[in-house]
Amino acid sequence: MLNDLLFWLFFELFCRQIHWILPNILSWGMNSSVWSSLKGKHVVITGATGELGRELVKILSEKDVKLILVDTNEHKLTSLQEKLKLKNVISYIHSVNFNSENDFSFLDIYENIGLLINNTDFYKNPSLYLEEDDDNLISVNIRSTTRITRRVLEKMIERKFGFILNLGSFVSEMPFPYNASYAGSKAFLRSWSHSLHYEMKRFNIEVEYVESTFVLGSKKILANGILNGFGSTKHLVSCFPLFVMKCLLVFCPDFVLGRAVEWFHRKFHLEKRLEERNKRKMVALKKVYL
Missing domain, CATH: 1.20.5 (Single alpha-helices involved in coiled-coils or other helix-helix interfaces)
Structure with missing residues (x-):
């Protein structure tokens, strides 16, 4: 009796998750061909000096790509660039204020951007909604992401090639009291990414929403999962701990x-x-x- 119950529970879990499990497996399998197509091209990464950003840069420095690092702290960007020079990695740095009305026009000088990784994130400790900093959160998590994506997409559409990764969070799919605006910004990012995924298909551009937070362990595991898994799915679950968590959340009512x-x-x-x-x-x- 117990065995039958467990079987049907796992069967239901599998049926509920099959729509994203198979595309993720396929995307992991095709990832090597993605890097072949990106060889020699520019990769833009925002939030490059953060904990996850540095791990992503470290892995990207081992690929045959040129890096464009975008973040707020010029000193940290310069320090990161110096480390990359020791590895003979070509990199360019741009210090920006993600809270401002930045149009990211400085990216126009780069003719061959093949990958954009939107890794900016504004998060504060839980507080009452009336105490939340909505304006800054929306500027960083939504406005800056849509603006830089629009800028990069123009040339990607001309060349009919490119990849865009929008790093999100599990809170986009669950109630997150005392961080309501943050959860809302991630829900926007998820829906927007999924819609762009289908809109850009005819231009040979892959837009993906990446589950990239709520993971135990080092950011290195997460960064490896992201860069070794993207390429052909609208919603990437980037590592095993996140995979398990996503499956378990199915059984937990809102x-x-x-x-x-x-x-x-x-x-x-x-x-x-x-x-x-x-x-x-x-x-x-x-x-x-x-």
Whole structure:
């Protein structure tokens, strides 16, 4: 009886996930041909100096491509470029403010961009919605991503070739209380990427949404999964821990997941911060009266 129940549970899980499992397996199998087609071309990566960005750059430096590194901190970009020079890797750096109305026109000088990796991410610790920084979050997570993609797509369409990876999160598919705007920005990114995936097919351009967060372990595993798995699927689950998590989430109803996340964020973030704030006030009062 128990064996039958487990069998049907796994069978249902498989049926629910088959629509993305098979394309992911296929994409992993075809990845080597993707890198052959990108040989000698430019690769743009935003958020290049972040933890995941550095791991992506490290792997890309071993490929036969030229790197265009985009981020906010010029000092960190220069330091990263110096390390790449020691490996004889051709790289270009651009320091930008992702919060501004940047049109990314500096990319027009590069005629042969084959891959764009949108890796910018604005995230803050959980807080009440009224305390969230909506403007900056939307500017970084949505506006800057759509603008740089539009800029790069123009020439990709002319050449009828290119790959665009939009790095997202599992929160795009689940309730995420006390980070409502962040979850909404990732949901936008997912839907927008999926739509562009089909729109750009006729131009021989692959647009993919990549599950790239909520993974235990090093960012190296995640970076390897992303760069060794993309190429022919609209939605890439980039490594095994994420694969397992995505499968498990299927069995968790939204109302259970939403309440669990709400409790966790409230208990370990909001209440903890309030407690620390009260402690600081008490210390300050003691200093005044001593």
